[in-house]
Amino acid sequence: MANTTGEQFEFKAEVSKLLNIITHSLYTNREIFLRELISNASDALDKLRFEQSRGAEITAPELPLQISISIDEDAGTLTVADTGVGMTHDELMENLGSIGKSGSEDFLNKLSEAAAEAKAEGSADATSIIGRFGVGFYSVFMVADKVTVTTRSCQPGQHAYRWESDGAGTFTVEPVGDSEDAPERGARVTIHMREDARDFLNKFRLEQIIKTHSNFVAFDILLEGDKVNTTPALWREPKFEITPEQYSDFYKSQTMDTEDPLDVIHFSVDAPVQFTALAFIPKRSRDLYGLSQGDYGLDLYVRRVLITKDFKDLLPEYLGFLEGLVDTEDLPLNISRETLQENILVRKIATTVTRQTLSHLGTMAEKEPEKYADFWKEHGTVFKHGYADFGNREKFGPLLRFNSSHHEDKHGLTSLDGYIERMEEGQEAVYYIAGSSREAIALNPHTEMFRRKGLEVLYLYEPIDEFVLETLGAYKEKQLLAAEHVKPEDLDKFADVDEADKKSPELSDADRSTLDAMIGRVKEILGERVTDVRVSARLTSSPAVLVSPDGSISSHMQKIMRTLNKETDPPKKTLELNPDHPLLRNLLAVYKKDPQDAYLITAVEQLFESSLLMDGYLSDPHAMVERINSLLEKSSGWYLEVKGE
Structure with a gap:
């Protein structure tokens, strides 16, 4: 039976402790109190719309479904009103007098510890505390000296009631007569602002908060009579009804990009998690100078209410070029980042988003190869990091x-x-x-x-x-x-198609024997700097090349790994020499005359260091440069002699 006179009640013990924590321990990001009130109002309107859809009789059916926010700077109050289902006396007692989710001492201990940890770190972030423990309405006491809730249930014949509290341990509930400006239906929350929270009475600030957290709520949000949430939740519309211009306008409004997106990925999933994703592939990479590495993620919404921006757990890093959002019905509104990261539903969403994106890229590559080439030019470097995604290898490889x-x-x-x-x-x-x-x-x-x-x-x-x-x-x-x-x-099984580089006649048997001896001399000159020296069958136009031992990684990869490990000494490899190259034929002639000739030594050193340079291992070029200059000096003299000058 409803009360007919005003009565005072004490909060249950756990609520009193909760309010003490909220009032005295949370200092930053207090703006989320407005997000929580708007979310509650939106839920109330959703419930009313459901009642209407099933044909239930409701009070004042002609009232529009909307959320109204008004400011009274003189009185120092902010009012958030909705025309939703409202509350009966018993619902008011149940919803605003206790914590329905959990009243255990363990719950409050964890809440107290979380607030203490945040305060010790100098942040005391309300988002983390409120979100983690699901106590949205009570966040209003971060900014309020007193809160008044006036409400009337949508059930015909119900009286209006006023709930009021200063958060100090008690609250009152009293009936409200129609002459006392009671709502026809729904709820009106009036916040008497604390002195240190009067900046929330600024219309511009409130508008920014609404646009950040509640811009896509399904119902009109009126701030001082002006509609604030003017951008529709485009992802909720059927794809076949959305024009490319609408997608482009939405993308630009959310990203501040001046160009149209390269492509749009828009899909809905009912199982295993119900969610809708709207993602865009930008025409240009946003990471022009490599400064945005790690800065990626999709915005996560729950029933059109923003929960967290750029949430990395919704995307693997190699799809970090995507801009957009995910909106789900299957997560609670009051969910913290910590809980999100541990939530199995989030992991299922991420898995589906990844597979859908890869399938979309596959279709683009097949049907719009030019567009895919544009995608690859801008985002290929990031996308290549998907090589470690073993679960999607079959989709990744063809791309x-x-x-x-x-x-x-x-x-x-x-x-x-x-x-x-x-x-x-x-x-x-x-x-x-x-x-x-x-x-x-x-x-x-x-x-x-x-x-x-x-x-x-x-x-x-x-x-x-x-x-x-x-x-x-x-x-x-x-x-x-x-x-x-x-x-x-x-x-060998493939026929030669290019004979142009074969410039020298076949070696005689005697020259081949001499060549073997010269190879031994080269080994002697280079010593332990090489593992072996041998005649090459792979070269046609180059005189020499360094070859890695069988089973080792490639030279380019070796260089990367050695750089990472700060190794400076070049790895030992096999030096292969091209016996058909004119330089090697000349060295063979030099060797025939004098195996100890100083020019032979100089030329071998130069061939070896040139090969090191080609492989990227020559750390000190000074000796090589000096040797080249000396050879140029002598060869220029020889050249003049040959020219007869």
Whole structure:
């Protein structure tokens, strides 16, 4: 039976302790009290709309469904009113007199400890405390000296009641006559602001708070009569009814980008978690100078109310180029970042968002290759980090793009599927080589035997590229293999297509014997700096090359790893010499005359250091430069003699 006169009640013990913690321990981000009140009002309106949909009789059915916020600076009050379901006397006692979620001592101890920890860290952030423990309405006491709630249930014939408290341990509930400005239906929360919270009576500040946290609430929010939430929750609309212009306008309003997005990803899921995602692929990378690494995530909404911005747990880092949001029905409004990170529903959402995005990119790559090429140019570097996502490897692999020897310039792109389609008959591996540029790779001696055989090689320009291909290992039963790990005899089954680099006649048997002896002399000169010296079958235009031992990582990868480990000494490799190169033929002639000739020593040192330089291991070029200058000085004299001057 409802009370007919005003009565005073004491809060239950746990509420008194809670209010003490909120009033005295929370200092920052107090603005969330408004988010909580608007969320409560929105819930009340949702419930009323449900009652209407099932044909229930309600009080004042002609009232619009809206939330009204008004300021009275003279009185120092802020009022948040809604035309929702309202509360009966018993509901008022239950909802605003106790903590329905938990009244245990353990609950309050944890709350007290959390507030103390936050205060010790100098933050005392209300978002964390309120969110973690689900006590949204009581957050109003962070800013209020006194709170008055006047409400009338939507059930026909119900009286209006006023609940009032200063948060000090008691509250009063009394009936309100119609002559006392009681709402026709719904609830009106009047906040008497504390002196240190009167900045919340500023209309501009309130508007910014609403736009940040509650901009997409389904009902009109009127601030001093002006509608604030003017941007519709576009993701809630059917996709076939949304125009490209609407998507573009929404994207620009949320990101401040001046260009249209490159593409839109919009989908809804009912199981295992009910949520809607609206994400955009920007036309340009926002990380122009590598300064935004780690700055990514989708905004998380619960029933149109913003819970947290840029929530990283909704996306893997390699999809961090996405801008947008996720809105779910399956999470509570009062959920903290700490709880989110541990929530299994969030992990399920992230898994679905990842798979849907990869499928969307796959469709784009197949049906709009030019658009996908634009995507790759801007976001490919970030996307490549997906090589570690083993669960989505089958979707990730086909989306990779690389330049290759098949293209005329560095702008061409091929997929692994495209490479496989062009493979020679009998070819069992996809070959790749890394370098700082297309020009540098073209001069790499390891590419020569592939050019001679007419075999395509992928060109890898970024350090991450080799990590990607080495981690994948194989693609559609084709091994992914670094070019320098391929043995010349493995390519013997392919016919030569380029004979242009063969400049010297075949060696005689006597010269071959002398060559073997000279190889021994080269080993003697280089000593322990190399593991071996041998004749090369891989070279056509270069005189020498360093080859890694079987089973080791590529030279480019070695350089990266040694840099990370701060190793300065070059790794020991095998030096291969091209016996058909004019320089080696000249050195052979020098060796025949005098195996101890100083020029032979100088030339061997130069060949070795040039090979080190090509591999990126020459840490001190001073001796090499001095040697080159000396050779130039002598050769210029010889040249003049030959010219007869």
